[in-house]
Amino acid sequence: MEAGWEVTTFNRGSSEPFSEAVKVVKGDRTSPRDVQALAESGSWDAVVDTSGYVPTNTLEVARALAPVAGRYVFMSTVSVYRDWPLKPLSEHSEVLYCPPDAGPDYGTDTEDGPTRYGYQKSGCEAAAVAAFGADRTTILRPGVVLGPREYVGRLPWWLHRVAAGGDVLAPGSPDRTIQPVDVRDLATFALHTITEGTSGAFNVCAPVDGATFGGLLADCAHATRADASFDWVPDEVLLSHGVRQWSELPLWRTFDGVWRVETARAQAAGLRCRPLSLTVRDTWRWMVESGEASNHDRAAEIGISREREAQVLAAWRQSGERAS
Numbered sequence: 001m002e003a004g005w006e007v008t009t010f011n012r013g014s015s016e017p018f019s020e021a022v023k024v025v026k027g028d029r030t031s032p033r034d035v036q037a038l039a040e041s042g043s044w045d046a047v048v049d050t051s052g053y054v055p056t057n058t059l060e061v062a063r064a065l066a067p068v069a070g071r072y073v074f075m076s077t078v079s080v081y082r083d084w085p086l087k088p089l090s091e092h093s094e095v096l097y098c099p100p101d102a103g104p105d106y107g108t109d110t111e112d113g114p115t116r117y118g119y120q121k122s123g124c125e126a127a128a129v130a131a132f133g134a135d136r137t138t139i140l141r142p143g144v145v146l147g148p149r150e151y152v153g154r155l156p157w158w159l160h161r162v163a164a165g166g167d168v169l170a171p172g173s174p175d176r177t178i179q180p181v182d183v184r185d186l187a188t189f190a191l192h193t194i195t196e197g198t199s200g201a202f203n204v205c206a207p208v209d210g211a212t213f214g215g216l217l218a219d220c221a222h223a224t225r226a227d228a229s230f231d232w233v234p235d236e237v238l239l240s241h242g243v244r245q246w247s248e249l250p251l252w253r254t255f256d257g258v259w260r261v262e263t264a265r266a267q268a269a270g271l272r273c274r275p276l277s278l279t280v281r282d283t284w285r286w287m288v289e290s291g292e293a294s295n296h297d298r299a300a301e302i303g304i305s306r307e308r309e310a311q312v313l314a315a316w317r318q319s320g321e322r323a324s
């Protein structure tokens with residue numbers, strides 16, 4: 001809107017519209033009638049689809065919009081790659097196969113490799129291309145998206161925990177590199193592909209080796225002005241205590257490929273990533289201003305309990321393996 005674009009949103013309306021200047025079309029993408037009504041309220045230069053999860057539904061939506069929209073920007077994920085998170089990857093890496101008209105049951109979850117979600121998103125990518133053609137489709141594959149309004153609770157959990165101060169269980173090594181992308185940089189890049197007419201698939205993560213877990217937690221301490229000290233517990237110790245990766249300690253995952261997603265193609269096409277410290281600062285600001293900082297219910301399903309954190313830390317200290 002700042003660039004003078006006319007913006008239409010289409011969703012069920014469970015959250016407030018951003019601005020009164022947005023044209024709001026309420027509807028459910030799984031309702032053919034709602035999708036038809038949406039198509040009739042066009043036309044548009046481009047569609048940005050952030051909620052396509054089932055191929056057959058994405059195919060229906062994209063087919064309905066193909067006559068009234070110039071480009072389809074589909075928000076996908078790195079989970080479409082067969083080897084994520086086990087191995088480093090680029091856009092040349094193998095993508096899971098899923099037909100464009102697959103239903104919600106296609107694909108299976110495996111222990112540490114492919115997930116049904118990944119198969120389904122791959123089928124959605126194929127559906128977008130089937131309806132719009134490769135030269136009118138842009139596929140964006142983020143890894144982890146952080147920033148203000150993040151409701152998953154990954155960064156908010158760390159900010160809550162660090163703000164509470166004391167001895168914080170810090171996972172693995174402070175030198176582990178991470179590459180979450182700021183939601184605002186992802187959005188800016190999505191719009192950039194529209195203005196530039198950029199087609200194809202892009203990994204949309206911060207550059208490999210650009211930030212570290214140690215830097216992230218230091219940024220959390222700085223943003224919250226917390227009196228926290230970090231006790232770095234090695235991966236193998238956490239694993240021996242059964243600490244769940246990704247959920248009990250958000251963003252902590254040990255596989256080689258998690259944070260080794262090549263992003264050179266997106267950078268060459270215009271992706272610009274702000275420093276992680278700004279994402280952390282602005283997320284904390286949003287949490288404080290919106291009351292999110294004291295809303296622990298939202299983060300309840302993610303994160304280790306304080307009791308279990310203390311137990312693991314105590315066991316680690318007693319083991320005598322901790323560097324003095």
Ligand SMILES: NC(=O)c1ccc[n+]([C@@H]2O[C@H](COP(=O)([O-])OP(=O)(O)OC[C@H]3O[C@@H](n4cnc5c(N)ncnc54)[C@H](OP(=O)(O)O)[C@@H]3O)[C@@H](O)[C@H]2O)c1
Binds near residue numbers: 052075077141145146
């Ligand atoms: N979060 C991450 O770290 C991450 C990482 C990689 C990829 N992604 C991808 O990024 C995209 C956005 O993620 P998100 O977690 O923000 O998605 P989300 O919670 O599913 O919803 C995004 C938007 O879609 C609307 N929506 C959902 N279901 C709808 C339906 N049936 N009909 C119409 N509108 C619907 C929601 O509004 P209403 O509820 O009002 O309908 C909301 O505005 C997803 O495609 C996801 O796969 C996310």
